[in-house]
Amino acid sequence: MAQQRxxxxxxxxxxxxxxxxCSFCKEGKRVDYKDxxxxxxxxxxxxxxxxxxVTRLCGVCQRQIAVxxxxxxxxxxxxxxxxxxx
Ligand SMILES: [Zn+2]
Numbered sequence: 001m002a003q004q005r006x007x008x009x010x011x012x013x014x015x016x017x018x019x020x021x022c023s024f025c026k027e028g029k030r031v032d033y034k035d036x037x038x039x040x041x042x043x044x045x046x047x048x049x050x051x052x053x054v055t056r057l058c059g060v061c062q063r064q065i066a067v068x069x070x071x072x073x074x075x076x077x078x079x080x081x082x083x084x085x086x
Contacts, residue, residue, distance in 0.1 A: 025058055
């Protein structure tokens with residue numbers, strides 16, 4: 001009855017920090033809420049702000065984008081929600 005328990009190896013998950021290649025930091029651009037063409041890239045077609053996983057921005061710039069989008073919405077430059085049924 002001396003059954004040896006086989007140790008299950010956990011699948012190795014890469015916990016190293018992923019390097020973000022933030023386009024804003026790289027080019028030294030500043031986030032401007034009036035630049036709608038730029039902001040449109042970070043908003044889904046439903047009008048939601050895209051996550052940093054999608055936008056590949058660093059945390060600082062992602063937060064600045066989120067604030068800029070919210071500002072632009074308040075200034076009626078961007079919609080809060082856009083209902084487009086496809
Ligand atoms: Zn950045």
